Amino acid sequence: MSEAKRGARFELRGLTKQFKEKQVLKDINLTVNQGEFIAIVGRSGCGKSTLLRLIAGLESPSSGGIIWGDADGQIGKPGEHTRFLFQEHRLLPWKTVLDNVRIGAKNDRNRAAEVLEQVGLADRGAEWPSVLSGGQKQRVALARALASRPKLLLLDEPLGALDALTRIEMQQLIEWLWQEEGFTVILVTHDVSEAVTLADRVLLIEEGQIALDVRIELARQRERDNGFTYYENLVLQRVLGKPALSDISAAGRKVSYSI
Numbered sequence: 233m234s235e236a237k238r239g240a241r242f243e244l245r246g247l248t249k250q251f252k253e254k255q256v257l258k259d260i261n262l263t264v265n266q267g268e269f270i271a272i273v274g275r276s277g278c279g280k281s282t283l284l285r286l287i288a289g290l291e292s293p294s295s296g297g298i299i300w301g302d303a304d305g306q307i308g309k310p311g312e313h314t315r316f317l318f319q320e321h322r323l324l325p326w327k328t329v330l331d332n333v334r335i336g337a338k339n340d341r342n343r344a345a346e347v348l349e350q351v352g353l354a355d356r357g358a359e360w361p362s363v364l365s366g367g368q369k370q371r372v373a374l375a376r377a378l379a380s381r382p383k384l385l386l387l388d389e390p391l392g393a394l395d396a397l398t399r400i401e402m403q404q405l406i407e408w409l410w411q412e413e414g415f416t417v418i419l420v421t422h423d424v425s426e427a428v429t430l431a432d433r434v435l436l437i438e439e440g441q442i443a444l445d446v447r448i449e450l451a452r453q454r455e456r457d458n459g460f461t462y463y464e465n466l467v468l469q470r471v472l473g474k475p476a477l478s479d480i481s482a483a484g485r486k487v488s489y490s491i
């Protein structure tokens with residue numbers, strides 16, 4: 233890790249969000265520890281993105297709040313140390329790859345080049361985003377997000393549009409960068425396998441509340457073995473109300489489950 237424990241620590245206290253008469257999140261209480269990797273799963277429309285937007289300060293809670301603090305005491309507004317990555321890369325097409333990353337690096341060319349190297353695209357800086365593959369564009373977006381050394385990375389289905397192999401490569405890259413840099417991650421995903429692969433804790437949101445908060449006690453880098461299946465089933469049983477299927481692919485690997 234480049235600096236000791238840089239991740240954000242924060243507490244959600246009685247967080248509630250209502251859009252007109254619709255109550256989306258009800259009394260959410262959660263402590264997120266420094267450098268923790270948390271995955272949030274749940275059915276479409278259960279409020280996952282709303283929760284991320286509240287944490288990022290892009291929405292205001294109807295009631296309750298967030299208490300920010302790390303080992304050094306309180307830290308500032310979430311926007312100063314938080315970066316978002318979405319399913320769409322949101323790169324500027326009229327800027328080169330390096331210049332896109334420079335935006336995140338507060339114009340520091342050396343830092344932009346450094347983080348571009350970390351995502352394996354050191355030799356592509358002079359090119360336009362349009363000539364890159366979908367996975368490469370998402371790597372650039374990740375580099376831009378990490379260029380300012382955020383304490384908190386919010387990932388809203390960032391791998392949802394990628395093919396299966398590119399997705400696995402991106403998962404490995406995110407895990408490696410997280411281990412190297414020590415930032416805290418909140419990942420929203422529909423893919424329970426992805427959540428169990430990457431997260432220290434998997435949270436399931438149902439009816440506006442945290443219905444499940446499971447600590448994944450598996451060594452990294454995780455294999456899809458019996459232990460992995462146990463956690464996957466734990467989450468899926470709660471969502472589906474019955475044991476998950478036990479499909480085994482031709483290669484003997486469990487298939488990926490989405491909700």
Ligand SMILES: Nc1ncnc2c1ncn2[C@@H]1O[C@H](COP(=O)(O)OP(=O)(O)OP(=O)(O)O)[C@@H](O)[C@H]1O
Pocket residue numbers: 251256274275276277278279280281282283
């Ligand atoms: N700005 C808004 N105004 C009114 N309703 C909203 C607004 N933002 C979200 N909602 C509603 O809040 C609920 C939760 O939306 P949210 O996008 O957080 O769900 P989600 O779990 O992220 O869904 P998905 O998995 O489909 O992305 C939905 O019913 C949505 O229509």
